[in-house]
Amino acid sequence: MDNVGYVGLSAQVALRRQLDVIANNVANMNTVGFKGSRSVFAEALRKFGPSTRDEVSFVIDKGTYIDFSAGPLNATGSSLDAAIDGEGFFRVQTPEGQFYTRDGRFARDPEGRLVTVTGHRVLDDGGAEIMIPPNARDIDIGLDGGVSVDGVFVARIGVYRFEEPHRLTQRGDLLFAPADGQAAIPVDGPRIVQGMVEGSNVQSVVEIARLIEVTRAYERSEQAISQADALMKDSATRIGRVA
């Protein structure tokens, strides 16, 4: 009998975490280069009797995965904004090492290096920093990622992809970190669009639908627990009563 309570509890714990995942997606609805996450639930079985009928299945939230589908491209008109149209990531250098991002809101630091809005240096296809001369008038980013300043080629922004993107982990600051042994592969013929940024790929309608689903599922498991509780109470009073 106890199991009803614990099964319901396992569902509730998982649902609360799913709500956290949804909350993070919704909070980042307008974050450039953000990729939403999804929860995956699984069944955990526990046998407590010899027959196969005596099985109880609990819920565990087995994992979250990142949805790498493309976000909408929004025009900003700023010459230092760039979006990757198609697969791939920009490579950036941070104090903790190299990471990958879809965030193409670039700026120049006081030394003239191309950096992301979070202050990380953007690397070219050879892994070097990209320097923009101080008196640059026109900065042009070509479709292939080639950066030219006043018509003079400076560097080519590196775009890399991964064999198993689901193994990447999120680091905050819109950065993705490869798993151990996961190698970055240069993208053959990337398409980079200047003056655009890639919006968040979170779809508000989907998130709200999930939100309703989670709330209702939570209520259902609560009802199951309450009913089991009522049953226990009922049986306790019946057993105790003298016929």
Next chain:
Amino acid sequence: MRALSIAATGMTAQQRNVETIANNVANVNTTGFKKSRLEFSDLMYQPIRRQGSLSSNAGTMVPAGVEIGLGVKPVAVTRITTQGSLQQTGNALDLAIEGRGYFVIQLPNGENAYTRAGALQRSAEGQLVTVDGYEVAPGITIPADTREIVISRTGEVLAYENENINPTNVGRIQLANFVNEAGLEALGDNLFRETPASGEPTNGFPGDPGFGSVRQGYVEASNVDVVQEITNLIQAQRAYEMNSKVIEAGDEMSKTATAMR
């Protein structure tokens, strides 16, 4: 329950976004104004179940763990320094910079400030000053008996005095450039100040390589695009609402939990 605080970060961020948009819209007619954009980034992630951890003695690994992101943060307010459109005023002392560069302004405390707003005036002593009365570098004095002032595209200020047919060159307007214009600190009154992020100013004259040219009789209008701002406003408001829905859902779930017994 993290959902409540995660959604709260979303609401705070959208509120900041609306504030930035409000300032842009308020300055839609401000000479030389440059619009700003609030930049967001995701916060840190908390692993509940790490990917890559062993799931059996046989060495199988967890392919994807449970990671919970903790919300959103505003990281920067980027000034978008695109050229504003040039508006003809016909006023001889209205100057617009076409291209890159800032007028250098001497503040009363001796520091330099920088501006794109070129609606200049003459002070009582004949000096070229901004509408707030601050001197424009390098300090150009226009003779009292000047009948006409011509400012060339390269910034030479020529004064026609009395009945003279030939003008007198009274000075050349100076411009300053920054490697990272977005890093300048806005002082209000259309003025900016250099910061470690913007880098040291590079001084030059209009028309020099890397510097814009000066147009007399024009001012540079604000580069705020109202339609775009309104679209952003709608987006921000809806995002705010969505976040409040998440808070509602979290609240409802807590209510359900407390109603259990």
